Amino acid sequence: MTSALRAFSRRMTGQDLRATGRAVLLAVAVELALRMVSLDRVAHRLGLGFADGSRVDPRTEPAVPPGAVARVALDPRERVACRAVARVMRRWPGDRGTCLREALLYGHALRTRNPRLHVGAGTIDDRVVGHAWLSFDGGTLGYRRELVELTSDGR
Amino acid sequence: MNQSVSRPRVIARQGDDVLWRQLDDRVLVLDVSRSRYLRLNRSGTLLWRALREPRTVDELVDHLRRSYDVSHEDATTDVEGFLADLREHGLLEAA
Numbered sequence: 001m002t003s004a005l006r007a008f009s010r011r012m013t014g015q016d017l018r019a020t021g022r023a024v025l026l027a028v029a030v031e032l033a034l035r036m037v038s039l040d041r042v043a044h045r046l047g048l049g050f051a052d053g054s055r056v057d058p059r060t061e062p063a064v065p066p067g068a069v070a071r072v073a074l075d076p077r078e079r080v081a082c083r084a085v086a087r088v089m090r091r092w093p094g095d096r097g098t099c100l101r102e103a104l105l106y107g108h109a110l111r112t113r114n115p116r117l118h119v120g121a122g123t124i125d126d127r128v129v130g131h132a133w134l135s136f137d138g139g140t141l142g143y144r145r146e147l148v149e150l151t152s153d154g155r
Numbered sequence: 156m157n158q159s160v161s162r163p164r165v166i167a168r169q170g171d172d173v174l175w176r177q178l179d180d181r182v183l184v185l186d187v188s189r190s191r192y193l194r195l196n197r198s199g200t201l202l203w204r205a206l207r208e209p210r211t212v213d214e215l216v217d218h219l220r221r222s223y224d225v226s227h228e229d230a231t232t233d234v235e236g237f238l239a240d241l242r243e244h245g246l247l248e249a250a
Contacts, residue, residue, distance in 0.1 A: 121185065121192055128192050
């Protein structure tokens with residue numbers, strides 16, 4: 001074990017280490033799954049709903065105001081799981097689609113709150129930029145105001 | 156013997172596994188099954204919007220020619236090429 005890795009692991013509790021190991025395995029599984037099955041199926045397997053703004057039923061699913069930041073008190077299990085996701089995603093290779101992997105992993109960590117995965121896009125400097133974020137408990141996590149949500153009917 | 160030759164009635168519409176949005180004058184499409192984004196050009200955007208309903212090639216050609224000053228032949232080539240691209244990316248359903 002290199003000294004850097006030893007120092008990294010020394011700062012973590014046993015619980016953190018286990019959660020980080022689980023997050024690494026899940027991140028690898030997500031990476032493979034995204035290459036093999038559709039995004040909505042990956043989301044469902046992880047316990048997330050796949051949001052499509054045009055299919056929201058306002059009677060059962062009150063719209064989450066865009067940009068409303070989710071402020072929730074995480075329980076201890078969620079806190080450890082979210083810390084592990086953050087730790088793994090900070091070091092995850094590649095800079096394309098990281099937000100999607102992040103949203104999927106956080107969504108899984110927060111799955112008891114029925115999170116929904118949203119997908120958006122926009123153009124920045126004439127380049128298409130995709131983005132993914134979560135909504136749960138009346139707020140959003142990772143939402144970016146400059147991008148718009150994609151829907152099945154384009155509205 | 157006289158034989159009438161008719162164009163096959165290719166009917167297509169937008170696929171089900173697709174999310175999209177028009178930004179400025181172009182459409183951005185996410186192919187959910189492959190997690191991949193595509194940006195359509197202006198004529199592609201026009202045709203894509205028409206494909207919300209099932210359409211034949213002839214209808215799409217007419218639709219394109221109403222907005223662009225192109226010959227029937229060129230428009231047909233463009234439409235067929237566009238549909239082939241969409242099919243290749245799995246963004247089209249046979250209707």
